[in-house]
Amino acid sequence: MTSNYGISPKAQRILKVLKEFVENDCIPAEATFNQQIGKGEARFQIVPPVLEQLKVKAKTLGLWNLFLGEEEYGTLGAGLTNFEYALMAEQMGRSIRLAPEACNCSAPDTGNMEVLAKYGSDAQKQRWLTPLLAGEIRSAFAMTEPNVASSDATNIGTSIVRDEKTATYLINGHKWWITGAGDPRCQFFFVVGQTNPSHPNPYQRQSVVLVPAKTPGVKVVRPLEVFGYDDAPSGHCEVTFENVRVPVDNIILGEGRGFEVLQGRLGPGRLHHCMRAIGLAERAMDLTLARITSRTAFGRKLAENAVVMHQIATCRMNVEQARLLVLHAAGKMDRVGPKGAQREIAIAKIRVPNLVLKVIDDCIQMHGAAGVGADLILAEMYAGARTLRIADGPDDVHLSQFGRNEIKKYLAQKAKL
Structure with missing residues (x-):
């Protein structure tokens, strides 16, 4: 890719710096990253130090939260258009394990940050969005389930029941392929489940609730492999939620709006x-x-x-x-x-x-x-x-x-x- 496609001078400068960072820092660091990952169960307990070093340098270079556009997210990100970010993401894709996270542009955190920025309450933003934007924590999005065809999201069967006496939601469900759940830095899940299973409109039965990772009843059962790769330390995991309780204030946007x-x-x-x-x-x-x-x-x-x-x-x-x-x-x-x-x-x-x-x-x-x-x-x-x-x-x-x-x-x- 040689053309700048007529993007803004600001985006051209960022793209030039990003290309050099990926080629000269991220790709050469891949071997070190693989060496620093722990062995056995420790693969999901150790975050390779080289990754944090890359994050520090990316921040210094202004290569941070590039996915957040100015029109919708103000000064939270770099203020790029989607078109401009597409060119940035292509460069980060050249070092897929390191560059996106080094620039705080890796899934599932990007989507979770967008959810919080668009739909989160002020309290949710302060507690969870701020450290995500700073790259201090990681998160996961718990949607797919092993016992149903999750390609049809109306099948999602996780139960989210409101308890008026305690002003909490009681959550029970079984999820898998939950990216980021194995990471020791994962601090919360967005959990998709049914708050109104009898609603006549199947698209209004689902809700999204924020669940802190250390809540009693949350269990990361095991990391799953993709063609033999476990993608440690982030991983794609099987997770269960057994009688998990969270405050009703942890609902995202509102019941039935999943x-x-x-x-x-x-x-x-x-x-x-x-x-x-x-x-x-x-x-x-x-x-x-x-x-x-x-x-x-x-x-x-x-x-x-x-x-x-x-x-x-x-x-x-x-x-x-x-x-x-x-x-x-x-x-x-x-x-x-x-x-x-x-x-x-x-x-x-x-x-x-x-x-x-x-x-x-x-x-x-x-x-x-x-x-x-x-x-x-x-x-x-x-x-x-x-x-x-x-x-x-x-x-x-x-x-x-x-x-x-x-x-x-x-x-x-x-x-x-």
Whole structure:
């Protein structure tokens, strides 16, 4: 990516500094990060010191809370547009384990900060948003459940019962794939559950409640692996909530408004994942170009093989297509907001992970046996990109919804004729 796409001078300066920080600080620190992670159970008890060092430097460089735009969040962040942040997130995606967190731009904290900034009470903001913005704590979003098809969020069965006598909510539920739950710095969960299971509108049965991580009854059962990767110390965990009590003031926005909170959180978050995925693909290509131009097989450089040339050309076209889809959606969000850009976000969410996955797969193939090993980052990239086809809603659900909306649009237009 060489063009500045006409972004503001301020964003151009930040992007230049960020690119240097990722390439010169974050990527070289990855080996140290992996060495500093503990062994066994200690993998979820130790935060590698190099990460905190990177966070200090990122703050000093002004690379902090880049995801928060000025129009909606005032001076909380860097004041970038969604379009400008897309370019920043791409760079951070090149060092996916370190750069986003180093800049306080990593999921699930980004979405949780947005929820608190948009919907949180003054007390909730003071207690939880302020330390999140400072990078002093981490958080988790507990939605997916093992016993139901969570791709249909109306299935979420966690019980959130209001006790008027004690002015508390009693929470019972079983969650899994809860990113960040294993991190020793995780201080709270947003828990999605039913406050009114008998409401005639299934989209008004759900609520979101803030649950401090140390509340009695909250149990992190185990970390889960993604294609063998545990993503310590953050992790993706199985968590149970057994007779957990929190004050009624911990409700977010109000009872029955869980879907409103979810849509406000997931729309931008889906696009953020796609933004970072472009960086994954670019780094995979960089590694592959270095390999094919230096390796010889059957008497000539790999780069001189027509099949390899075709693969590189296809990879480049896929990356460019993915980037344009992301930038188009981000630009639409800037003009009409996440709800107005729902169609463009859906297209990016469906297509970009598939395009990036294909790029990484081709790069693995061009690396041969080295591509599937742990010495390089390609296998870990593949695991992450493949997960994106399920995270924040599987392809199948988005395709069905997108197709349904296209048909409705056609019928509406036809009816006007």
